[in-house]
Amino acid sequence: MLFDSISPAPADAILGLTEAFKNDSNPNKINLGVGVYMNDEGVTPILSSVKKAEARLLEEELSKGYLPISGSKGYAAGIQDLLLGNDHALVTSGRIQSAHTPGGTGGLRVGGEFLKKFKPEATLWVSNPTWANHQGIFAAAGFPIQEYPYYDAASMGLDFDGMMEALSKVPSGDCVLLHVCCHNPTGVDPSSEQWSQIADLAEKAGWFPFFDFAYQGFGESVEADREPLKLFAERGLEFVVAASFSKNFGLYSERTGSFSLVAGTPEAAEAAFSHVKTTIRVMYSNPPRHGGSLVEVVLSDADLRREWLGELEEMRNRIHDLRTQLVEGLHQRGVDRDFSFIARQKGMFSFSGLTKDQVNVLRDAYSIYVVGSGRINVAGIRSANLDPLCDAVAAVLR
Numbered sequence: 336m337l338f339d340s341i342s343p344a345p346a347d348a349i350l351g352l353t354e355a356f357k358n359d360s361n362p363n364k365i366n367l368g369v370g371v372y373m374n375d376e377g378v379t380p381i382l383s384s385v386k387k388a389e390a391r392l393l394e395e396e397l398s399k400g401y402l403p404i405s406g407s408k409g410y411a412a413g414i415q416d417l418l419l420g421n422d423h424a425l426v427t428s429g430r431i432q433s434a435h436t437p438g439g440t441g442g443l444r445v446g447g448e449f450l451k452k453f454k455p456e457a458t459l460w461v462s463n464p465t466w467a468n469h470q471g472i473f474a475a476a477g478f479p480i481q482e483y484p485y486y487d488a489a490s491m492g493l494d495f496d497g498m499m500e501a502l503s504k505v506p507s508g509d510c511v512l513l514h515v516c517c518h519n520p521t522g523v524d525p526s527s528e529q530w531s532q533i534a535d536l537a538e539k540a541g542w543f544p545f546f547d548f549a550y551q552g553f554g555e556s557v558e559a560d561r562e563p564l565k566l567f568a569e570r571g572l573e574f575v576v577a578a579s580f581s582k583n584f585g586l587y588s589e590r591t592g593s594f595s596l597v598a599g600t601p602e603a604a605e606a607a608f609s610h611v612k613t614t615i616r617v618m619y620s621n622p623p624r625h626g627g628s629l630v631e632v633v634l635s636d637a638d639l640r641r642e643w644l645g646e647l648e649e650m651r652n653r654i655h656d657l658r659t660q661l662v663e664g665l666h667q668r669g670v671d672r673d674f675s676f677i678a679r680q681k682g683m684f685s686f687s688g689l690t691k692d693q694v695n696v697l698r699d700a701y702s703i704y705v706v707g708s709g710r711i712n713v714a715g716i717r718s719a720n721l722d723p724l725c726d727a728v729a730a731v732l733r
């Protein structure tokens with residue numbers, strides 16, 4: 336029998352933790368594993384702007400007919416407005432083309448499959464560390480994967496020199512995956528000046544930038560977070576972007592993301608994009624409508640858009656406050672180690688510096704679930720569990 340001979344696959348490094356958390360009977364368990372925003376009641380809320388858009392859709396939606404292969408034109412326009420702004424030259428000239436994909440993961444995989452066709456010999460370079468799923472996605476698309484240095488454990492910051500040195504040696508034609516903001520898992524981003532240098536290097540070295548943009552609006556703001564893309568655009572470079580509305584619209588289960596490509600001319604963009612469509616057609620035919628329609632309604636209505644931006648700001652500020660409270664909580668418990676870096680990191684995650692053993696103790700003795708790399712989802716902390724969390728972390732550090 337075929338299936339009798341198959342041994343189980345290892346649990347997913349992130350989503351596997353959610354399963355383990357669900358099976359834990361401790362009433363005081365805390366899930367800081369998967370990157371999902373929770374409010375102070377421990378709920379991942381549906382944004383009010385999204386709820387209103389949903390009510391409108393319920394009234395106005397007339398058909399469940401298929402979307403075009405790359406999704407609706409309105410959704411693509413919304414994506415480009417967020418990525419660059421409606422008035423950006425790449426948008427007005429038609430040098431950017433965008434497809435609706437099932438989540439950011441779908442955008443990455445579509446991008447991987449598409450690029451593999453035209454860059455069969457290329458290696459894909461990822462930061463060390465990177466999101467636990469990146470390697471799997473691009474390996475599945477057939478890319479050999481290599482790492483470039485990124486995180487400096489000593490300073491709890493960016494190893495910019497190491498990164499630049501490695502990227503200066505990446506062969507022209509290889510692909511380099513860059514996190515636009517709120518680097519997952521470290522929360523450490525290059526400064527604007529460093530981004531300019533990275534863009535200069537891309538131009539000089541000739542490697543192909545592949546951006547992952549899953550946390551737009553969780554760093555500084557929708558506009559500030561997209562600045563790296565504009566720096567690459569200013570240099571006239573070709574690049575691609577996979578983006579996600581899971582976090583900034585709270586549309587996790589609606590699988591609402593995108594893949595965009597930027598070419599040197601509108602004609603080149605259109606020709607290349609026709610291959611994105613053939614790639615999508617054989618993977619999932621066309622995208623799921625609901626999440627994309629919600630984004631489209633919110634972004635095209637001035638009131639809903641304003642409300643959404645306010646809700647996004649509220650999520651961003653709450654995470655920032657939690658970071659400060661976590662640092663203070665650990666300090667108050669006499670933890671010697673300087674954890675002030677947690678307050679400087681951006682986005683949902685903090686790369687805590689906890690070892691694998693300490694992470695295991697947190698799980699086994701305290702039912703606190705943290706990714707094996709020591710990554711904490713700060714957005715999963717609540718006032719009600721901040722004290723027990725600080726107590727437990729202080730205890731494992733002793």
Ligand code: LMR
Nearest residue numbers: 349350368369370466519
């Ligand atoms: C995460 O890093 O926790 C999120 O991007 C969710 C996921 O799919 O892993």
